[in-house]
Amino acid sequence: MIRFEDHHQEIRQMIADFSDNEIAPKAEQLDESQGLPTDTISQLGELGMLGLTIPQQHGGAELDLLSACLVVEEISRCCGSTGVVLATHLFEGTAAIMNLADDAGHQRWLPKMATGETLATFALAEVEAESDASGITCAVGQEPDGYSLHGKKTWVIAGAMAGLVTVVARNGEESRADHRLSGPWLVRQVDGRWRSRAHIAILTAYVGPPSSGPVAEERLE
Structure with a gap:
């Protein structure tokens, strides 16, 4: 049974009013224009809502998961698009950095994610594989100056807004039959084209040839 403490009720009422x-x-x-909630996400960043689960030492509120769920619930009650952008940032983008990155990665990314300077999202799905991780074809390869990603991702929530994308990819040497995945990988610079509709961004040309420049900033493992 879920038990609500006083601080849960307080944060729920605050975000309900907002x-x-x-x-x-x-x-x-927003729905009619099929736009992205950029202004609202900025406001939520100013309120500290993008850093709800991030430790205080990195500028976050360090609240429990229930508090974060209540915030997402109240926002989604009024706007599902804004709610799913926030949920992806908190429960997938932020969680990936907190659970998989090293201390240097925490120091580099979490403070920016807590304030909303950097919005985080997650790229798993592909057109053919959909959300079946064992069927993805996006692959990472070793380059002289780092790594490159080759393939296409789709249904990347708020991809056109995000400053950080955690990508699930396959090692270039592995076949699909291996059912082994590489990464996740952090991506900032993307040589591709975004097509935005509502809160969904589709990456149609994820990475060009190696000459287009490195896109994989660092590996989380």
């Missing part, structure tokens, strides 16, 4: 006053009036227009 959602009713700031998010709900914009939700219909």
